[in-house]
Amino acid sequence: MLRPKQFHFLFFALSLALNLFAQDKGKVMSFKNIISDIEQQHAVSFNYTEENIIGLQLNPPKKSFTLDQKLQYLSKKTNLSFENIGNKFINVYKKDNDVPLICGYVFSGTDKKPIEDANITLPNKNQVTTNSNGYFELKKNDKNLLLISHVGFITKRITTGNLDFKNCLQIYLEPEITELEEIKANAILASGILKKPDGSFEIKPKKFGILPGLIEPDALQTMQQIPGVNSLDESVSSINVRGGTHDQNLFLWNGIRMFQTGHFFGLISVFNPNLAHTISIYKNGSSAFFGESVSSVVAISSTPEIAEKNTFSAGINMINADVYGKYNVSKKSYIEISARKSITDFVETPTYKEYFDKIFQNTTITDFSQNKNINYRSNRKFSFYDATLKYAQKIGIKDQVVLDLITIKDNLEVFKSALSYNIDKSQNNILRQQNYGANLSWTRNWNNFNTTKVNVYNSSYELFANQQSTVSEQNVIQENTVKNNGINLENHHIISSKFNFNDGYQFNEIGITNLEQVSNPDFYRKVKDVLRTHAFIAEGKYNDTISRIYFKAGGRLNYIEKFKKIILEPRVQFSYGVNKNLSLELLGELKSQNTQQIIDLQKDYFGIEKRRWIISNNSTIPIQRSKQLSLNLFYKKNDWLLDIENFYKKVTGITTSSQGFQNQLEFVRTTGNYEVLGTEMLVQKKMNHFLTWLSYTYNNNNYHFSNYEYPTFPNNFELTHTLSWAGIYEKNNFKIALGTKWSSGRPKTSPDFSQINLSDPVLIYNKPNSTNLHVFSQVNISSTYKWKTANGIQYKLGLSVLNILNRKNEISEYYRVSSLTNSIEEIETFALQRTPNISFRVSL
Known part of the structure; x- marks a missing residue:
C-alpha cells in the first residue's frame, strides 16, 4: 500500500509526464499560432503569404526541438518549404509551386x-x-x-x-533628397554648422571649419556668432540669448545639467572642443523633453553616431594642454577619455596675462588700497582642469549602456601685501569653483519602430571663497553648493514614414545650500532648500518631404511637489517649404524655471564669480516663466542664403537681484518681467572656397517693475543694434577667417550731480539705464593649417588674434563713493586688449 508521500510523488510525476506529452502531442493548432510560438522562443520572424497557410492546422513540434528540427518537422508535415536566413528571418513558400x-x-x-x-x-x-x-x-x-x-x-x-x-x-x-531638407541642410556661418528644419542650430565639431578669432570648435564661443546670441562682457559664463541672463540658459553635457560653464571665470568653455560630436542650440521651439530654462538650450553630446576607429590626439595652446583617446575594447564596447589642464603653473604667456587683467579688473583681487593695482604676480596661483570618461557597451543586438563622467575645477590663490600709511596690509584669498557630473543611460531597441531610453544622472556644483585679512583680523567664508539628480524616461515610436510620437517621464531633485561665515564680528548663516519636480512629456512629429511640411508639437506637464503646483508648457515647430528655395518657419514655446542666480553684494566671492544659485520660494523669488513666438523666412539659391527671423519674448518672475544692477536698484528687492521684440537677419554668400556673411540683430528690450518708481526702463542686457561680418577662405588644409563685430553700447545709469552735495556725497541717480556706453567694435582673425605624414600622423597648427586693432572697448560702468577720498568715483571695465593665441595638435 502506498504511503501518502509516495502517493503525492507518483501523482506529481504522472501529472508532469502527461503535461509534457500534452505539449508534444497536444491538440491540433493553426499553423499561424505554431509559428508565432516559434518566433517568441527563437527570436525569429516568419515571412509568408496568407494564401499559402490559410486553413492549415497540425500538431505542433516539440518545444525541446532546435529551430532547424522544428523547421524540418513543419516541412515534413506540410506542403511548405522553409528558408532560414541567418537564424533571423524564415521565408515560407509552397513546395509544389x-x-x-x-x-x-x-x-x-x-x-x-x-x-x-x-x-x-x-x-x-x-x-x-x-x-x-x-x-x-x-x-x-x-x-x-x-x-x-x-x-x-x-x-x-x-x-x-x-x-x-x-x-x-x-x-x-x-x-x-527633398527641397525642404536641401534648404535647411547647407552650412551656415561656417562648415560644420547647420540649421535644422526644427529651427535649431547643429554644430559638428569634427567637421568644423573656422570662425574669426577661433582656432578650435569651442561650443560656447561658436554660439556667440549666431544672431541673437551675445555676451556683453566677453564671457562664456555670461551668455545672453535674446536679452536673457546666463542662468536662464540650459546647458547639458550628455544629459547632465552643468552649473559651471566657464574656465578662467568665464573666458574659456569648460567643454573640451576636441570631444563633442554634436552640439544642438535652440533659441526657441525646443523639444518638450528640455525643461528648467526660460531662454535657450545648449545640448552637447560626445556619443558618436557611427562606430569609429581607435584614436589619440594631444594639443597645447597658450592657456592649456589636453589629451584625448578612444579605444575599442571589443566589437561592442569602447572607452573614451579626455583631460585638459592649464599651463599657468609653469609659464605665464601673453594670452594668460591679457585674460588675467580682463577678469580681475575692478574686483577685490585688484581693488586693494586706494583702488590701486598691487603687483602680486609672484604671490598668486591660478589653475584649472577638466576631465571626462565615457564607457559604452552594446548588449546583444537591442541594448546599449553608456556611462559618462565629467569633472571640472578652477582654483585661485592670492596673497597680497602693501604698505599704506605705514601700516602693513595683507590678505590671503582662496576662490574655488568646481562641477562634477555623472550619467548612466540604457537604450533598448524593442524593434525597428520602438525605442526606450532611460537616463539616471547627478550633477554637483560648488563655489567657495575664503578671505583672510591681517589688518582687520577678519575671516570671511562664502559657499554656494548645488546637488542635482534625477531620472529621465524617453520612448520613441515610429508610427509611419511620416509620423512619429515620443513620450516620457522625468523626475528631478535639486538642493541648493548657501553658507556665509564671518569672524570679528561673528556671523553665521546657512540656508538649504530642496525642490522636487515631476514632468510628463508627449510630442508628435509629422515630416512630409513631398509636400515640404515639417510639424512638431508637444507638451510638458510639470508638477512641483513643494508648491503643489502644475505648469503646462506647450511647444510647437512648424516649417513649410513654399518652393525649393524658400521656406517659412513658425516656432513657439512656453517654459518655466525654478532656479536662478542672484547677486547679494557685488563684492561677494571677491567680485569675480559673484552670482550664487538659489531656488524659487514661489513668493519673493517666483518661478520664472517665459513665452516666445518667432516667424522665420529662409531663402537659398545659387549659393546665396538669406535668413530673417522676427520674434517676441516675455519672461516673468525675474528679481532685481538676478539682473546684476550696480545703480539705485542694487539693494532694491522686487520682482517683475522683461519683454523683447527683435529681428535677426543673416545674409551669406559662398563662392568656391570663399564664404562671407553679414548678420544684423535689433532688440527692443525693456524691464517692467510695477512696484518701482520707474516701472519701465531698458534692460541691462539690451544691445539695440549688433552688426557682424566675416570672410572665410578654406582650401584643402588651409583655413583663414577675418571678421568684425560692432554693437551699440549697453545701457548705463549716471548720477544726477545736480542733486549731489559733493562735499559730503551720497549717490543720487537719474532714471535707470537712461544712457548708453560707447559703441563696441572689435576685429578678429584666425588661421589653421594641417598636414599628414606618410605614416598617418596628422598635425594641426592654429593662430588667432582677438582685437587686432587693440581698441579699448568699455563693457561696463558704475559709480561709488570712495571711503578714502570721500568723492564719487567712476569705475570702468574694459574688454580684452589685443590677445594672441597659438595652438598645436597631433592626432594619431
Whole structure:
C-alpha cells in the first residue's frame, strides 16, 4: 500500500509526464499560432503569404526541438518549404509551386533598417507590399520588371529575367533628397554648422571649419556668432540669448545639467572642443523633453553616431594642454577619455596675462588700497582642469549602456601685501569653483519602430571663497553648493514614414545650500532648500518631404511637489517649404524655471564669480516663466542664403537681484518681467572656397517693475543694434577667417550731480539705464593649417588674434563713493586688449 508521500510523488510525476506529452502531442493548432510560438522562443520572424497557410492546422513540434528540427518537422508535415536566413528571418513558400518564386527584402540605404509598406509594382500594375521585416514575395515570369518605391526614398528599377533566385534579393533604397531638407541642410556661418528644419542650430565639431578669432570648435564661443546670441562682457559664463541672463540658459553635457560653464571665470568653455560630436542650440521651439530654462538650450553630446576607429590626439595652446583617446575594447564596447589642464603653473604667456587683467579688473583681487593695482604676480596661483570618461557597451543586438563622467575645477590663490600709511596690509584669498557630473543611460531597441531610453544622472556644483585679512583680523567664508539628480524616461515610436510620437517621464531633485561665515564680528548663516519636480512629456512629429511640411508639437506637464503646483508648457515647430528655395518657419514655446542666480553684494566671492544659485520660494523669488513666438523666412539659391527671423519674448518672475544692477536698484528687492521684440537677419554668400556673411540683430528690450518708481526702463542686457561680418577662405588644409563685430553700447545709469552735495556725497541717480556706453567694435582673425605624414600622423597648427586693432572697448560702468577720498568715483571695465593665441595638435 502506498504511503501518502509516495502517493503525492507518483501523482506529481504522472501529472508532469502527461503535461509534457500534452505539449508534444497536444491538440491540433493553426499553423499561424505554431509559428508565432516559434518566433517568441527563437527570436525569429516568419515571412509568408496568407494564401499559402490559410486553413492549415497540425500538431505542433516539440518545444525541446532546435529551430532547424522544428523547421524540418513543419516541412515534413506540410506542403511548405522553409528558408532560414541567418537564424533571423524564415521565408515560407509552397513546395509544389511550378512557377519560380521571387522573394526579397527592402532596406534603407542609410541605416540598413527594413522598410515596411514599400511598394513592389509589376508591369501589369499589380502590387505587393513589404511586411514589417521589409520582406516580399511574388511569382517569377520570364521578364519581370520590378519598381520598388516608398515615400521619402528614390524609386529603384530591377529586371529579374537573368537573376538567380536561390536566395532572396536584398534591395537598398536611398533617401530622396527633398527641397525642404536641401534648404535647411547647407552650412551656415561656417562648415560644420547647420540649421535644422526644427529651427535649431547643429554644430559638428569634427567637421568644423573656422570662425574669426577661433582656432578650435569651442561650443560656447561658436554660439556667440549666431544672431541673437551675445555676451556683453566677453564671457562664456555670461551668455545672453535674446536679452536673457546666463542662468536662464540650459546647458547639458550628455544629459547632465552643468552649473559651471566657464574656465578662467568665464573666458574659456569648460567643454573640451576636441570631444563633442554634436552640439544642438535652440533659441526657441525646443523639444518638450528640455525643461528648467526660460531662454535657450545648449545640448552637447560626445556619443558618436557611427562606430569609429581607435584614436589619440594631444594639443597645447597658450592657456592649456589636453589629451584625448578612444579605444575599442571589443566589437561592442569602447572607452573614451579626455583631460585638459592649464599651463599657468609653469609659464605665464601673453594670452594668460591679457585674460588675467580682463577678469580681475575692478574686483577685490585688484581693488586693494586706494583702488590701486598691487603687483602680486609672484604671490598668486591660478589653475584649472577638466576631465571626462565615457564607457559604452552594446548588449546583444537591442541594448546599449553608456556611462559618462565629467569633472571640472578652477582654483585661485592670492596673497597680497602693501604698505599704506605705514601700516602693513595683507590678505590671503582662496576662490574655488568646481562641477562634477555623472550619467548612466540604457537604450533598448524593442524593434525597428520602438525605442526606450532611460537616463539616471547627478550633477554637483560648488563655489567657495575664503578671505583672510591681517589688518582687520577678519575671516570671511562664502559657499554656494548645488546637488542635482534625477531620472529621465524617453520612448520613441515610429508610427509611419511620416509620423512619429515620443513620450516620457522625468523626475528631478535639486538642493541648493548657501553658507556665509564671518569672524570679528561673528556671523553665521546657512540656508538649504530642496525642490522636487515631476514632468510628463508627449510630442508628435509629422515630416512630409513631398509636400515640404515639417510639424512638431508637444507638451510638458510639470508638477512641483513643494508648491503643489502644475505648469503646462506647450511647444510647437512648424516649417513649410513654399518652393525649393524658400521656406517659412513658425516656432513657439512656453517654459518655466525654478532656479536662478542672484547677486547679494557685488563684492561677494571677491567680485569675480559673484552670482550664487538659489531656488524659487514661489513668493519673493517666483518661478520664472517665459513665452516666445518667432516667424522665420529662409531663402537659398545659387549659393546665396538669406535668413530673417522676427520674434517676441516675455519672461516673468525675474528679481532685481538676478539682473546684476550696480545703480539705485542694487539693494532694491522686487520682482517683475522683461519683454523683447527683435529681428535677426543673416545674409551669406559662398563662392568656391570663399564664404562671407553679414548678420544684423535689433532688440527692443525693456524691464517692467510695477512696484518701482520707474516701472519701465531698458534692460541691462539690451544691445539695440549688433552688426557682424566675416570672410572665410578654406582650401584643402588651409583655413583663414577675418571678421568684425560692432554693437551699440549697453545701457548705463549716471548720477544726477545736480542733486549731489559733493562735499559730503551720497549717490543720487537719474532714471535707470537712461544712457548708453560707447559703441563696441572689435576685429578678429584666425588661421589653421594641417598636414599628414606618410605614416598617418596628422598635425594641426592654429593662430588667432582677438582685437587686432587693440581698441579699448568699455563693457561696463558704475559709480561709488570712495571711503578714502570721500568723492564719487567712476569705475570702468574694459574688454580684452589685443590677445594672441597659438595652438598645436597631433592626432594619431
